[in-house]
Amino acid sequence: MDKQLIKEMKERVFAANLALPEAGLVKLTWGNVSEVNREAGVVVIKPSGVPYSHMKADDMVVTDLDGKIVAGKMKPSSDLATHLALYKAFKEINAVVHTHSKNAVMWAQAGRGIPAYGTTHADTFYGVVPCTRQLTFEEVASAYEFETGKVIIETFTKEKIDPLAVPGVLVYGHGPFTWGETPQKAVENSIVLDEIAEMAEVTELVNKDICPIPQYLLDKHFFRKHGVNAYYGQG
Amino acid sequence: MDKQLIKEMKERVFAANLALPEAGLVKLTWGNVSEVNREAGVVVIKPSGVPYSHMKADDMVVTDLDGKIVAGKMKPSSDLATHLALYKAFKEINAVVHTHSKNAVMWAQAGRGIPAYGTTHADTFYGVVPCTRQLTFEEVASAYEFETGKVIIETFTKEKIDPLAVPGVLVYGHGPFTWGETPQKAVENSIVLDEIAEMAEVTELVNKDICPIPQYLLDKHFFRKHGVNAYYGQG
Amino acid sequence: MDKQLIKEMKERVFAANLALPEAGLVKLTWGNVSEVNREAGVVVIKPSGVPYSHMKADDMVVTDLDGKIVAGKMKPSSDLATHLALYKAFKEINAVVHTHSKNAVMWAQAGRGIPAYGTTHADTFYGVVPCTRQLTFEEVASAYEFETGKVIIETFTKEKIDPLAVPGVLVYGHGPFTWGETPQKAVENSIVLDEIAEMAEVTELVNKDICPIPQYLLDKHFFRKHGVNAYYGQG
Amino acid sequence: MDKQLIKEMKERVFAANLALPEAGLVKLTWGNVSEVNREAGVVVIKPSGVPYSHMKADDMVVTDLDGKIVAGKMKPSSDLATHLALYKAFKEINAVVHTHSKNAVMWAQAGRGIPAYGTTHADTFYGVVPCTRQLTFEEVASAYEFETGKVIIETFTKEKIDPLAVPGVLVYGHGPFTWGETPQKAVENSIVLDEIAEMAEVTELVNKDICPIPQYLLDKHFFRKHGVNAYYGQG
Numbered sequence: 045m046d047k048q049l050i051k052e053m054k055e056r057v058f059a060a061n062l063a064l065p066e067a068g069l070v071k072l073t074w075g076n077v078s079e080v081n082r083e084a085g086v087v088v089i090k091p092s093g094v095p096y097s098h099m100k101a102d103d104m105v106v107t108d109l110d111g112k113i114v115a116g117k118m119k120p121s122s123d124l125a126t127h128l129a130l131y132k133a134f135k136e137i138n139a140v141v142h143t144h145s146k147n148a149v150m151w152a153q154a155g156r157g158i159p160a161y162g163t164t165h166a167d168t169f170y171g172v173v174p175c176t177r178q179l180t181f182e183e184v185a186s187a188y189e190f191e192t193g194k195v196i197i198e199t200f201t202k203e204k205i206d207p208l209a210v211p212g213v214l215v216y217g218h219g220p221f222t223w224g225e226t227p228q229k230a231v232e233n234s235i236v237l238d239e240i241a242e243m244a245e246v247t248e249l250v251n252k253d254i255c256p257i258p259q260y261l262l263d264k265h266f267f268r269k270h271g272v273n274a275y276y277g278q279g
Numbered sequence: 280m281d282k283q284l285i286k287e288m289k290e291r292v293f294a295a296n297l298a299l300p301e302a303g304l305v306k307l308t309w310g311n312v313s314e315v316n317r318e319a320g321v322v323v324i325k326p327s328g329v330p331y332s333h334m335k336a337d338d339m340v341v342t343d344l345d346g347k348i349v350a351g352k353m354k355p356s357s358d359l360a361t362h363l364a365l366y367k368a369f370k371e372i373n374a375v376v377h378t379h380s381k382n383a384v385m386w387a388q389a390g391r392g393i394p395a396y397g398t399t400h401a402d403t404f405y406g407v408v409p410c411t412r413q414l415t416f417e418e419v420a421s422a423y424e425f426e427t428g429k430v431i432i433e434t435f436t437k438e439k440i441d442p443l444a445v446p447g448v449l450v451y452g453h454g455p456f457t458w459g460e461t462p463q464k465a466v467e468n469s470i471v472l473d474e475i476a477e478m479a480e481v482t483e484l485v486n487k488d489i490c491p492i493p494q495y496l497l498d499k500h501f502f503r504k505h506g507v508n509a510y511y512g513q514g
Numbered sequence: 515m516d517k518q519l520i521k522e523m524k525e526r527v528f529a530a531n532l533a534l535p536e537a538g539l540v541k542l543t544w545g546n547v548s549e550v551n552r553e554a555g556v557v558v559i560k561p562s563g564v565p566y567s568h569m570k571a572d573d574m575v576v577t578d579l580d581g582k583i584v585a586g587k588m589k590p591s592s593d594l595a596t597h598l599a600l601y602k603a604f605k606e607i608n609a610v611v612h613t614h615s616k617n618a619v620m621w622a623q624a625g626r627g628i629p630a631y632g633t634t635h636a637d638t639f640y641g642v643v644p645c646t647r648q649l650t651f652e653e654v655a656s657a658y659e660f661e662t663g664k665v666i667i668e669t670f671t672k673e674k675i676d677p678l679a680v681p682g683v684l685v686y687g688h689g690p691f692t693w694g695e696t697p698q699k700a701v702e703n704s705i706v707l708d709e710i711a712e713m714a715e716v717t718e719l720v721n722k723d724i725c726p727i728p729q730y731l732l733d734k735h736f737f738r739k740h741g742v743n744a745y746y747g748q749g
Numbered sequence: 750m751d752k753q754l755i756k757e758m759k760e761r762v763f764a765a766n767l768a769l770p771e772a773g774l775v776k777l778t779w780g781n782v783s784e785v786n787r788e789a790g791v792v793v794i795k796p797s798g799v800p801y802s803h804m805k806a807d808d809m810v811v812t813d814l815d816g817k818i819v820a821g822k823m824k825p826s827s828d829l830a831t832h833l834a835l836y837k838a839f840k841e842i843n844a845v846v847h848t849h850s851k852n853a854v855m856w857a858q859a860g861r862g863i864p865a866y867g868t869t870h871a872d873t874f875y876g877v878v879p880c881t882r883q884l885t886f887e888e889v890a891s892a893y894e895f896e897t898g899k900v901i902i903e904t905f906t907k908e909k910i911d912p913l914a915v916p917g918v919l920v921y922g923h924g925p926f927t928w929g930e931t932p933q934k935a936v937e938n939s940i941v942l943d944e945i946a947e948m949a950e951v952t953e954l955v956n957k958d959i960c961p962i963p964q965y966l967l968d969k970h971f972f973r974k975h976g977v978n979a980y981y982g983q984g
Contacts, residue, residue, distance in 0.1 A: 163924070
């Protein structure tokens with residue numbers, strides 16, 4: 045195991061976890077961030093139920109891609125199996141974030157995907173942020189966290205959504221997961237997700253007949269920031 | 280009277296009271312936290328109407344289980360009789376919190392219990408957080424604060440709710456009470472209660488036909504964190 | 515003119531003005547607090563349009579009860595005439611606060627008084643916080659700020675409301691005024707007013723058929739904190 | 750190029766950009782402020798996609814009035830062409846601000862102008878804050894940011910609105926732009942715009958039949974703060 049690699053992963057995952065309460069996305073011990081390195085065969089994730097104020101970078105738990113702990117004295121986040129399922133199915137993502145952020149949870153509890161009502165949405169999510177179907181009794185009773193990952197993957201497969209183009213999802217009755225190339229980017233996607241969730245709530249109150257923005261505006265904003273023709277930022 | 284015990288209770292109760300404005304749950308002098316020790320026969324509670332910024336641990340008032348002041352120069356919170364009634368009826372709880380936190384009050388004023396719309400709710404409250412019936416003229420005119428405690432107990436008894444499984448309630452037209460094993464845990468339950476109250480408000484706006492989560496998901500989340508099969512946290 | 519009296523009034527009025535942005539009740543240069551001393555025949559009020567961050571206690575403007583400046587180099591708040599009208603009509607009040615706090619403005623803009631939906635309301639306001647009628651063209655075109663004071667007084671007179679029992683009002687299409695025995699108490703009433711305004715908004719969303727609390731509960735909570743039988747606080 | 754002039758413009762634009770996250774109007778790298786000096790033929794604007802926490806005054810980008818970079822190593826905000834279009838059409842404005850502030854975006858996404866429901870609105874905006882029509886496919890596909898500017902100008906021309914009397918607009922499906930005599934004033938207009946947007950949302954919830962304030966009250970409040978007869982402030 046490459047000690048320097050693990051150290052850097054722990055620091056990135058730790059910083060990304062701390063960013064969640066700073067951004068107002070979690071309360072108490074809620075929320076978790078992980079990062080994968082597929083070549084090294086390791087995942088680094090927040091320990092379960094530890095207060096953010098007491099957490100140290102070195103408390104981050106290291107597992108292999110099947111969830112077996114390979115370093116660290118603590119238990120990993122109880123949502124680890126969901127993260128692992130996403131890493132196996134979505135090959136290009138390196139980090140996963142789970143929160144109970146208020147507005148994203150409201151839509152998850154309402155069982156509705158978030159329509160693309162504006163360019164704030166389109167800058168990050170190329171279309172509806174989908175909501176999964178409800179898990180069955182059997183799925184919940186068996187390997188609940190793993191099945192949560194599976195129903196996310198099923199949603200993206202069935203609806204033919206590219207997880208890089210829509211880096212987030214709502215799990216029915218539960219809450220949001222987002223992902224990205226880095227832990228920081230995945231946290232930013234959680235920040236945007238909660239913001240557009242809130243905007244969409246009131247958009248519907250202010251105009252009950254509002255429709256999503258047209259495809260050409262969605263295209264313009266998403267590809268202004270993403271892909272080979274992006275021209276936003278200094279890159 | 281065991282001085283060390285009292286000192287420690289005062290410090291816990293003081294810290295828990297200060298946590299209320301820090302968590303945004305109270306304004307001005309609203310809110311109060313108490314702790315009971317049944318063996319020692321004492322209750323420690325916030326003094327009435329004292330600003331949080333001026334309060335010291337030693338200002339906490341010590342009473343017996345009938346509310347007779349046994350130490351301290353200040354008057355106890357005017358809600359003391361409600362706390363005492365709860366301690367007598369709910370044998371396993373050691374701390375009670377009362378706030379006028381915004382979202383919980385909104386549901387109390389609306390006279391509705393909070394349905395379990397998601398896993399954020401289920402992680403802490405095993406089912407609906409109930410709302411009491413309205414107090415009668417006679418109840419309000421006689422021993423108001425004691426009757427407030429009685430109507431809470433009546434609600435849990437009639438609806439056969441276990442106060443450990445649902446550690447909180449809304450008093451009709453008034454606001455929330457929560458409880459727990461420790462003052463800190465009871466405060467955390469108040470934080471969660473206000474959060475799920477807000478989530479439930481908007482859940483209903485976003486989907487007018489939404490139903491509570493199924494029993495099997497409620498079971499899964501509650502027992503993931505509580506009871507002998509809990510696997511959340513480091514415990 | 516009693517220099518010590520003026521100095522103390524300026525300090526109280528200054529501190530109360532600063533409390534408005536601290537409590538999140540005003541943005542930019544909005545809002546103003548004044549205090550009257552009827553024996554000395556002076557009113558101290560915030561200067562007009564000065565940023566809170568630059569203001570000093572000594573910038574407070576001193577006028578007589580007709581609004582003639584008797585000390586200070588700055589222009590008084592443009593709302594001074596409203597304050598003076600209230601001081602002349604409501605003999606027992608010593609301080610007035612005006613804000614554009616979000617939730618109170620929402621009700622003022624909606625042209626509705628705030629119903630007493632709960633005990634948070636009843637602890638401070640003994641019944642509906644009324645909303646004035648709309649000012650006429652003539653009233654606005656003539657002595658606008660004075661007429662604003664007059665329509666407040668008209669509201670309390672016509673509806674037979676005691677300004678000590680209901681220490682605040684909404685001016686139609688404009689915003690709230692509150693008052694009290696001291697500048698600090700008047701600011702606290704503004705804090706409570708905005709809080710109960712927000713609570714009432716969502717109470718109506720959560721239960722469209724909700725009614726105000728019964729008179730006996732209103733009585734209980736108001737007189738628990740006010741009048742000769744009050745038993746809240748250390749007083 | 751006048752070095753001192755550029756230095757001062759950069760400092761004002763930098764400070765105004767920093768004021769956006771401080772006022773809670775932007776998240777991540779969203780938002781941008783610019784200032785024009787028509788005599789010197791220069792525009793100073795925030796660089797594209799740079800985190801606010803890392804930005805320095807000297808990072809501000811200097812362009813001519815056609816958007817050609819004349820100083821600075823960074824790329825200007827991708828919204829530059831919108832700013833330039835506004836400077837060419839609205840001769841009296843010297844600064845432009847663009848944000849994705851929550852409440853203004855909600856109305857932009859709903860495709861509705863914000864009615865003047867109260868004096869908080871009238872103090873800054875002399876009537877409805879208009880919402881543009883939706884951009885066409887051709888407009889979005891060609892010079893999108895320039896066309897965004899053009900549709901704003903079209904809105905003000907068609908509806909005969911004076912951009913000094915209504916210093917802001919909502920772009921359909923996108924968000925707000927505001928302007929003013931200085932960067933600071935333009936930022937203040939963004940703060941007010943988001944505040945009145947939020948107030949208007951709930952005003953409509955609290956009273957579904959509410960109408961805008963009468964013209965005479967709009968006149969009174971706007972001209973109390975603006976024009977030759979203004980009497981608000983120390984000026």
